[in-house]
Amino acid sequence: MPFNDLSLDPRLMRSVQHLGFVKPTEIQQEAIPAVMVGRDLIVSSQTGSGKTLAYLLPMMQRLLKSRALSKRDARALILAPTRELAKQVYAQLRLFVSNTPLTSALIVGGENFNDQEKLLKRQPNIIVATPGRFVDHLEHKSVFINGLEVLILDEADRMLDLGFMPQLTVINKAADHRLRQTLLFSATLDHAEVDELALALLKNPYRVAVGASHQQHQDISQQFFLADHLTHKEALLQHFLQQAEIKQLIIFTATREDAERLAQLCEQQGKSAVGLSGKLTQSSRNSVMQAFASGKHQVLVTTDLASRGLDLLQVSHVINFDLPKHAEEYVHRIGRTGRAGAKGAAISLVGPKDIAALLRIEAFLRQPTSFSVVEGLVGKFDGTVRPATPAITPEKKAKLAARKAKAKVKSQPKLSSGKAQFFQGGDDGMAPPKRKQK
Incomplete structure (x- = not known):
């Protein structure tokens, strides 16, 4: 029609x-x-x-x-x-x-x-x-x-x-x-x-x-990469920044501080980049988005401020440096590419702290995740996280000892008016034993 x-x-x-x-x-x-x-x-x-x-x-x-x-x-x-x-x-x-x-x-x-x-x-x-x-x-x-x-x-x-x-x-x-x-x-x-x-x-x-919200977007390819820690994620990011097929790229991160830091990292890699976060004034946010939309910058690093509603046809790639807390946001993030029938690519970096978010995304999309690797950047993290035993601090030890002592006192029988109280057939363990008369 x-x-x-x-x-x-x-x-x-x-x-x-x-x-x-x-x-x-x-x-x-x-x-x-x-x-x-x-x-x-x-x-x-x-x-x-x-x-x-x-x-x-x-x-x-x-x-x-x-x-x-x-x-x-x-x-x-x-x-x-x-x-x-x-x-x-x-x-x-x-x-x-x-x-x-x-x-x-x-x-x-x-x-x-x-x-x-x-x-x-x-x-x-x-x-x-x-x-x-x-x-x-x-x-x-x-x-x-x-x-x-x-x-x-x-x-x-x-x-x-x-x-x-x-x-x-x-x-x-x-x-x-x-x-x-x-x-x-x-x-x-x-x-x-x-x-x-x-x-x-x-x-x-x-x-x-x-198209149900959990269905895969046919025009967007999705890849997940495991990372041991922050430094490993940064190494992977630097690798992806060198891909020639990137027209414009949006990098999503969890914090404002990372948005600024990763924008500087991209600049060091020879990419014109700008950071966007909630701490900017509205006029500054407008200027950032206008500059990116006009093609002045190749990379936009942002929190979830830019995950919805922005129709930027030149965005060929999205990288989730951190996975979002809500699974729906993942769909909106990757939806910044693959607009109006164009092809797009979404790359997600998954560290130990991202596993809970990844499980929510898998449940929302109703399919398990398969991991890709970058030769020379394969880490030790295998995608599983064992529950860590919480460390007991000295303060916590003192509190536990105090609770045990209090519980022990409560469990002991009370003495009446300071006089020794004896049970039939023996003593109560508090007063000196009563000697038997010869």
């Missing part, structure tokens, strides 16, 4: 053709017609499946073809769990808004509140926002959504994991009317809170599931 068969507004079709899209992806073929006839939608799909366009196109189609319920209120609200994903969605939205009379605004945390308030006073038709900052504006009465026509929740599972359920409840109540259409997108539907949220927000939803 080509895009021409979807009966989209000519202004939207011009943008679609300009961007080079010819045939909708599987999720777009399923979702767009359902949304265009007014159905609520709940969607589960693999990362990189084209879900953003699956809701942007029919949402804009509705706004272009119908009269606004209110001149003052926003007509469509798109919620995303992180600033980075919100900005990615907003960038795609602007490509389509430019050919239409519709207006849009981006409202995320970390930006100047007063500037956002001035922007909202212009009454934009479409708002892309993070839940926390949007609720701040709702409570400050700088935005109104009584007449909201379309509510879209992108990566709802991630929003719930981040604790945004109270904010989503407030937003739902502020726009609770029968004419509202709600679209919920989630990487997995095997999530109790997602089910609860869907029941609260959606009316008789049409369900679309394209």
